[in-house]
Amino acid sequence: MLVLLRSLKRCLPTFPNSLTDRVTHVIELVLKRNEERGRPWWVNGHNIGRFWSLVAPKNGCQETCDYRGAYNENKCAKKLWKTDPEIVSSCLKRYHVPRSWLKSSDNLLVIFEETGGNPLGISVNLHYTRTICGSVSESDYPPLHRWTRQSSIHGRTSISNTTPEMQLRCDDRHVISDIVFASYGTTLGSCQHFSTGQCHADSSLSVVSNVSS
Template structure:
């Protein structure tokens, strides 16, 4: 990014850059700038403004139970409200892309960077009492819906072109918590991690039947859930985030 030695308000900056490889969404980091507008190849990204949220106001714990208010479950207090801005892939060419900034308050354009984004963590939690998959439903000659006896299924799927690279958590029994915060309960099938890993790793998507027939029965007369957390990865290192500016 070319700029004069003296940082003054109302300054134009421009630079050329190559698009990151692949088809993942692209974002530009403008957290080092102040306030202004940005264009890529003549398309207006919009206005950016590096406002820092107040340091107070974020609760120590979060629960969405009850009436919603704008102060409920606030996070990232004391941090920039927005630093990354989306650049549609349709606006980019392989090389020779033009970035233009109109800066109103001053900033450091040398710290601007590009990054590709994709879903890195996926989760699912399904009970053995859930409805079976749609493929098990059919309609009889008299028009009534009929259901074949099929167990519910847990489904995982990464973004297009990415694969499930690792199962970081799998428990069939009474797991607790939510995505990125699962924990094993008092009832747990020790085979769950290996079975889900075998079914899912290396694939873009997978499904696992939520039934004792697959995992065994770790605790009789208890309704069991299957909770899984997985990591998605690009097919090659060329998809990793990179700085080009």
């Protein structure tokens, strides 16, 4: 349904029930923007930001930004536009909707559009996590479950085991089917783009594969 409101267009499509029933169990819902030029979006009353695909590069964005790791105010702070700072990057093409926002039926997407656009260009897709990865260093802190507070008065804490730990697991109802990379040493790169460094244990992959099985 398309409702005209002064110069704004309010689009009120609902997600197919068959999709959301599956999403609430094992997968994520992805909203992909093609023709929609964008302004604020809401999913079941939750604001997911502003999108300006109208000014996005036609061939896509060349620069990448990785939000993972410790947060700091300069991370991904480079502006690709000179306009309202509340606007989400014009290069963003997909939005993963948190499963906690979804209902079993009658999910509602609301869009306010000022510059024109075709809401039929918005597609609803299901996303499966196909690859998981991570890294841990000997200098990293141990996981939180190993930290204990001995004194509630003085606030003293102790660590039962200082060994760092990394755990990888698939989404519900999925299992790890293959391990394609493992390296104990000075690994280079980032997730899904790892490579061995100058120091590398040749048996890393076989050891990790045996543990996972």
